Amino acid sequence: MNPSDVVIESVLNRIYNDGRGHDARQTEQSQKFLNITPSTGRFLELLIEEQRPRRILEIGTSNGYSTLWLARAGLACNAQVDSVDHNARKHELAAENLLSCQLSGDVRLHTMEAGEFLKQAPPGHWDFIFLDSDRSQYAAWWTDIQKLWGGGVIVCNNAVSDASELQPFLTKIDADPSLERTVLTIGNGQLLIRRRPQTDFSQNMVNGLPLITPGMP
Numbered sequence: 001m002n003p004s005d006v007v008i009e010s011v012l013n014r015i016y017n018d019g020r021g022h023d024a025r026q027t028e029q030s031q032k033f034l035n036i037t038p039s040t041g042r043f044l045e046l047l048i049e050e051q052r053p054r055r056i057l058e059i060g061t062s063n064g065y066s067t068l069w070l071a072r073a074g075l076a077c078n079a080q081v082d083s084v085d086h087n088a089r090k091h092e093l094a095a096e097n098l099l100s101c102q103l104s105g106d107v108r109l110h111t112m113e114a115g116e117f118l119k120q121a122p123p124g125h126w127d128f129i130f131l132d133s134d135r136s137q138y139a140a141w142w143t144d145i146q147k148l149w150g151g152g153v154i155v156c157n158n159a160v161s162d163a164s165e166l167q168p169f170l171t172k173i174d175a176d177p178s179l180e181r182t183v184l185t186i187g188n189g190q191l192l193i194r195r196r197p198q199t200d201f202s203q204n205m206v207n208g209l210p211l212i213t214p215g216m217p
């Protein structure tokens with residue numbers, strides 16, 4: 001671990017532990033931090049290190065716990081992170097947390113309604129998307145998300161803990177034969193969505209690359 005990793009690790013531990021205490025005391029749901037679990041953070045980090053996206057979009061920053069995981073992983077592949085939340089106070093805390101890890105320069109915080117952000121976002125811009133926000137809106141946001149999704153995976157938190165809330169969203173995904181999805185039981189459950197690889201058996205090609213077949217040298 002290099003010195004900056006030691007700092008980030010200790011900030012991550014502090015935010016997570018303080019956040020759990022804060023959420024236990026806080027009665028107003030909208031003021032809770034509701035951070036992802038550390039295992040989810042590590043999963044996102046591994047996925048980003050493997051996929052090497054160029055631009056990462058997070059919907060639902062809160063106080064920046066998940067954003068720190070995304071930003072640290074993004075460093076390895078020089079990825080820019082954009083994160084959206086409509087709660088200005090939480091974004092102030094996120095900005096402080098990113099600053100304490102010297103990761104502010106790699107993250108743009110957009111303090112606004114996610115629906116508005118998605119409508120005006122550049123098409124095909126992001127190649128890694130993490131959804132951790134108002135689950136009841138995902139189905140309504142889907143058309144706009146698809147426009148700004150330039151490839152790679154979409155990860156959606158709470159696929160096990162709040163599966164029924166995600167049902168309208170899943171129905172939309174399942175209606176599109178060009179997509180595939182799976183759920184991993186990490187943290188509160190992670191839904192992964194990707195575009196199905198385009199296989200052209202007549203040309204022995206997958207996504208424009210030669211299909212590997214038995215007996216092939």
Ligand SMILES: C[S@@+](CC[C@H](N)C(=O)[O-])C[C@H]1O[C@@H](n2cnc3c(N)ncnc32)[C@H](O)[C@@H]1O
Pocket residue numbers: 033034035036059060061062063064065066067084085086087090112113114115132133134137
């Ligand atoms: C579960 S929390 C995000 C937790 C964060 N990803 C983490 O792990 O640290 C959900 C966040 O979505 C934000 N949110 C909810 N509805 C929103 C909306 N319509 N537009 C923008 N942000 C929204 C809330 O303010 C809240 O901070």
